[in-house]
Amino acid sequence: MIKKLSIAMILFYTTNVLCQSDFAVKGLCIAAPSKAKVNEFVGFVEKDLAPGKINTLILRIDFNFEYQSRPELRSDNPLGREDVKKIVTACKKYNINLIPQVNLLGHQSWHSTLGKLLEVYPEFDETPTIDLPEKYEWPNKDGLYCKSYCPLHPKVHEVVFDLVDEIMEVFEAKAFHAGMDEVFYLAHPDCPRCYDQDPAKLFADEVNKINEHLVKNESVLWIWGDRLIDGVDSGIGMWEGSHNDTSAAIDMISKSVVICDWHYEKAIPTPAYFALKGFQVIACPWRKSKVAEEQVAMVHSFKQNSTAEMAEKYLGVMHTVWSSADSFLDSYYNPKPDESKDSEANCLRTMIASLKNIED
Structure with a gap:
């Protein structure tokens, strides 16, 4: 009896440890390639990501698609449906979960250039009185990093949900990444709707509104986690955490939302914070x-x-690339002789190797 019990306990323990060791997500987040580089990108999926056992690919598509529902929001020379389907087919072949990203709420401008949404629909701007400078510098007197759309504008979701629905259909996706990182403009005095509102509630309401829209189609919302961390008390700062009072939103949003917790200078243990929440x-x-x-x-x-x-809350790890996909592919396959160990390409290789070491 003792022997049988011991074997049973050993089997239980071994199974449990193996289950806890398994990374459900071994991911890469990268911008969608240009139209000219789609075939090369498909080759990257087949020759490198699949053999590296990457099983999740977030493509930041934003306005780089030939939208039919909102053609006014297409970027220059956008990807067509056939281009995207090439990537979809490759990911299906290798059981890679393909997730599209369109930045919602924040990141509606970059430096001195408006994003397509506010360019076409300036009425959605949270800060209409703040002009983009000819020469962007940080810091600046306006606290301008990236513009946001106003989450309380009565027409904004009608527009952005058209994009979400269309891109989810063409990607054949069951998860959507809404970005929502580095939102510095929220509850701004310039906005007649958001002024004097609680930033945490505004942020949480927007997350929940997007989530509820996705849930109707049995899809899952992913977001970046920085606005849910108190950047002051934690000492993490205003980029990887929040200095504008949004962190309390963590107790107001649906637990079905998946958090992508980015930290680039240190392996700060905030995944434990999100899991405990x-x-x-x-x-x-x-x-x-x-x-x-x-x-x-x-x-x-x-x-x-x-x-x-x-243990089941810790899904895994995901490398992020913030250069263009085209330049990343060039550096990945044609590294410079003096290239630093700290490059996006080497970081991806290191993550893959580290995962392999654990699994072996």
Whole structure:
């Protein structure tokens, strides 16, 4: 009886550890390629991502698609349906979960250029009195990083949900990434609708509104996690955390939302914070190979030393690329002799190697 019980306990423990060690998400987030580079990008999926056991690919599509529902929001020379389907087919072949991203709420401008949404619909601008400078510098007197749309404008969701629905259909996706990082403009005095509102509630209401729209189609919302971290008390700062009072939104949003927790200089252990709050979470590096390696080890350790209920919250890791897909592919396949170890390409290789070491 003792022997049988011991074997049963060993089997239970081994199964449990194996389950907790398994990374459900081994991901890459990158901009969609240009039309001219689609075939090369498909080759990258087949020759590198699939053999590297990457199983999740977030493509930042934004306005780089030939939208039929809102043709006025197409960027120059956008991807067509056939271009996207090439990527969809490759990801299906290798069981890679393909997730489109369109930045919602924040990141509606970049430096001195408006994004397509506010260019076409200036009435959606949260800060209409703040002009984009000819020469962008940070810091600046307006606190301008990127513009936001006003989440309380009565027409904005009619427009952005058309984009979401169309891109989800063409990607054949069951998850959507809404961005929502680095939202500095919210509840701004210039906005007649948002002025004097609680920034945390505004942010949470927008997350929940997007989530409810997706849930109707049995789809899952993913967002970046920085606005849900108190950047002051944690010391994390205004980029990887919030200095504009949005962090309390973490207690107001649906627990079905998946959090992509990015930290690029250190493997800060905030995945534990999100998991304790009830969210599934993914740790995200960018450029520093050491950070990628440490994030893989950290998530693995969290899974190993957690209860089964907590362990399942730690979904895995996802490398992020913030250069264009075209320039990333060039640096990935044609590294310069003096290229630093801390590059986007090397960071991806390190993350893949670290995952392999754990699995082996």
